[in-house]
Structure formats: C-alpha cells, structure tokens
Amino acid sequence: MRDTRGHTRKPGLRLWLSGGWITVLVLAALLAPWISPHDPLAQDLFAGRMPPFWQAGADPNYLLGTDSLGRDVLSRILHGARLALTVALIAGVLTCLIGATLGLIAGYYGGWADLVISRLVDIWMAFPPVLFAILLIAVLGTGMTSIIIAIVVIDWTRFARVIRAEAMSQSKMDYVASAQVVGRSRLGTALTEILPNVLPTIVALLTLEMGIAVIVEAILSFVNLSISTDAPTWGGMIAEGRTSVHQAWWVLVFPLVALFLTVLSFSQLGEGLKDHFDPVLR
C-alpha cells in the first residue's frame, strides 16, 4: 500500500533533519562561551534595539541585532541553548527513570502496586499541566533546580502510563513465562526480559520528553518564573520580544525560531524513533 511505503521512507529524512538540528544545537551549547561574539549579559545602552545585520542602521558587531538594553541577541540565543539543553537532559532523564520504574512496577507486578500507581496517574491527569508547573514553581521558588523538579513531578505519568501498558502486555508473552519456568526471579525477569523489550519505547519517550522540557522551561521563563530575570533564557527573550514586537521584531523572532526548531526536532526525532522501533511499520 502507498501509505505504508510512504511511512517507511519518510522517517529517514525526518530523523536526519531533526537529528541534524539537535547536533548543531548541542555544539552551540557546548561552545557558547567561545563562539558567542559578546557577553550575553553585557548591556550597551548606546546600542539598544539595533536591527540584524542586513537591515539599514545595523551594527555588524551585532549580527542578529540587540534588545532594548543593548544585549546581543545572538549571544543570548547561544547561551540560552545551554540552559534549555541542560534542563532538557537532566529533567528528561530523571522523569524517565522515575516514570519508567513506576510503570514497570505497575505493569509487571500488578496487584495493589498497580492500583495505587494507576490511581495516582488518574489524579495527576486531572491537573492542567501548565497550571501545575506554575503552582510548583511558586511553591519551590525560581531557579533551575525548581524547574527540573517541577518537570519531573508533572511528567512522570507520561512514562508510567505507556510503560505500564507495555510491561503488562509483555508480561503475558510466552518468553516471560519460560523465564519463570527456568526459575528466574521476579525481579530478574523484570530487568533481563521485560526491560530490554520496552527500552525502545523508553528511548522514544525520552526524546519526546526532552522537547517537552524545553517548552516547559520556555513557558516558565516567559511568565518570569524561571532561572532569573536577566539570565539568557529563550522564554525570557520571547517575553521581552512580545512586548516590543512592533518596535523590534528580531528580539522575538530569533529566539522563537530557535525554540520552534528545537521543539519540532525533538518531537520529530521521538516520533521517528518510535516508528523506527515499531516492528509493524518496519
């Protein structure tokens, strides 16, 4: 069928494009202190709201222009990538560890453990996530640790739900029964039989989660509840750009493009991996 053929062909390009952007971003984040043309925090009050280089009145020193305080937009985007990816990596991995473990327990062991975990997931699902995040930040105070904690506390259910279902269906398979027959312990079976089989799903979910972490960090810094008010976060830059969008569009557009591509790439990469690992589609 056309549809299946289209489906197996597309992920290749999709994975390359999104993987490529993430690689560029990781390099930019790692090298930010060396490749940034300016200090991201340095203000130059005589060079406020300079347009990007191709526009009249631009200063070639500031390739992508400056914001209202004369801070270099490019340098702030590069340093913003550092913050965004740090949050994505730490929050993503922690969320994955906690959520997947609980999902595995609920799905494989069942019984009261499943009952408690599933009920908790239901309660969690009744919270609007953005509101929950803001609530937690208000309570924990701003700062990178708080953002990471907030993401983990909110999003573990994403992993728990999916991995529970996967583990449940895997545990009914014959190979699990045979592992038990040859005398493997419950824990041993869970770790050596079930885990490797749900690992592809975990990797795909982790990639998706990193994109979500980037957007949550951006939203929190947009409402000024993130790291600190003048730290170069993409969300903070977007918030400033939003208020001065009629005077200096570039303050909004460039961080928005960076954020948009990053979120899109993580999501496409995650979906692509999911299809790639899916034996039915392969």
Added chain:
Amino acid sequence: MQILRRMIARLAATAVTLVGVAVIVFVVIRVVPGNPIAMMLPPGATDADIQRLQELYGLDKSIPEQFLIWAGGVLQGDFGTSISLRQPVSELVLGRLPATLELSVMALAIAVVLGGGMALTATLYRGTRVEGAIDVTGGMALSVPDFLWGLVLILLFGVLWPLFHISGRISPSLGFEFQSNFYLWESFVRLRFDVWTDIVAHMFMPALALAIPLAAIISQLLKQSLKETMHLDYVTLARTKGYSETSIITREALPNAILPTLTLVGVQFTFLIGGTVIVERLFSYEGLGNMAIDAVINRDLPLIQGIVILFALIFTVVNLVVDMTYAALNPRLRHA
C-alpha cells in the same frame, strides 16, 4: 443496568480524583516555606499585624484543620477570600470562567472544522500529493504546542499582516455595557454585530493557537477511521450505485467513522482547556488562566486553590460527559 452500574462507578472514581486533587493542592501550597501573609504586608509591619492577618485567613491552624474548614466551606460554595484582590474567590473565579469557556468552545469549533476538513479532503484525494501535504502539515501542527503557535500567529497576523488584535478580550473604546460575562454570546443575542466582530477579532488568534494541535489530531484519527470504513462492503455498494465520491464519504462513511474520533476529541478537549492558561497570558486575554498566573505570582493561596479545583472539576466533568455520550451513541455498549 450495565450502563447504570458503569455510571455509578465512573462517578465514584471522579469523586476520588477530585478529593485527591484538592488534598494535593492544599498540602503542596502549605508545606513549603514562605509566608504569603508577610508578602502582602508593607515592610515594617509588626509581628502582631502578621498574627492578626494569619488568624483572619485561618493560617494559624494546623493543616488538617485548615483543610476541613476549607472543604466544609467549599461544599457550601464558599471558596474563601482572595488575599491579593480581597474579594470572594467564588465571585472572582465565576466572573472569569465565561471568558475561558467562550475561548475554549471557539477553539474546539475551529479544531473540529479545520481537522474535519483536512480529514475529508485527504480521504477524497487519497493517494495523491494532496494527502501527503495534509499529512506533513498535520505532523508539524502536532509537534509544536499551542504556546508556540500563538507566538507564530502574533508575528504573522498581528505584526506582519495585522488582521486581528493581539491582546485583550474587547476594545475598551467600544464602551458597551454587558449584563453577563459571556461577551461573545451576549453581543450576538443582543444583535450588536459591531461589538461581536470586535470580540471575535480579539479571540480568533488565541482560539486558533489552541485549535491547531487538536485539529491535527482530529484530522489524523478521522482520516484513519474513514480509510477503514471506505473498504467496507456497503461503501462499495454505494459506489456501484453510482453515488459521487464526495457524497459517499460524507453521507456513507463519515457517520460510521466518527465515533472513535469523538471519544478522543473529548479527552483532547481537556488538554485544550489546560492550554488556555498560557495562551490567555500570551494574548493578555482576561480569563481564568491569566488570573491563575497572577495568583501564583502573588502567592494568593485561596485564589490558586479555587482556580485549580475548578480546572480539575472541568477536566473530570468533560471526561465524564464524553464517557456518557460514547455509551449513549455506541449501540454495542447500550445493549451490553
């Protein structure tokens, strides 16, 4: 009988969820350090002042005690008094609820029209480039959340080509006296189309931002079920009878394909309502979500609690309604 039992079980589960939400919100806000009272007093307030205010808001009692007092009030419709705005929480929240409801319903309508249109077009042109283009667009739309679509829309139709308003709910210069907070509905019913158009011009972009991801989901799912239906015998029969492809899709396949999409739309609608929090902020739209963010920034505990509980209530009620609708529409469940 079966249905009745199902309904009772669902209602009980809903109640447990709501109590759980209430307990979690209540505990989370209170166990952490940081005194909301200290923040609302001017510098130089004495300890006695703090003491008096704490007693006034009941913050001097133990947490279980506070919870019981609060829960008792809630059952009588009393959600306490907002610390920052000094008005009853129920009044504040109910005052803002219509704005958020109108926005959500408008977004849902846009999503259904957009997503439905995409699915029908893709089915009509299945196997062609049109279908491919719709698939790619849908994939993109789904990958990027409403917050980012909102910003993109602000740039496109607020700045580059200023078709719509990018902040607020209504132009203040109109000076129209509303009797309710359902502005969109009221201006329509009172036949003030000038006011109505102005409100739509304010609401359209936030609603569209919320609608884009949902439209993509609707389109994907509906297309999938349409595709399955199109292979069924009765559709082939209709084709041999010489019906046009368009009428086969809309009159024969659609009614059968719509049920799975409907369930999903309900669940996704709750996500859309959750999205209003940040989208309202982005467009300075005076709804519940925008108020929630202010409440959090001001550490206004009673107001935060009221808003979160209301959101949770809306979430669970929507889910309940979807379940019931599904049971009512699905003959297999009806006679089971």
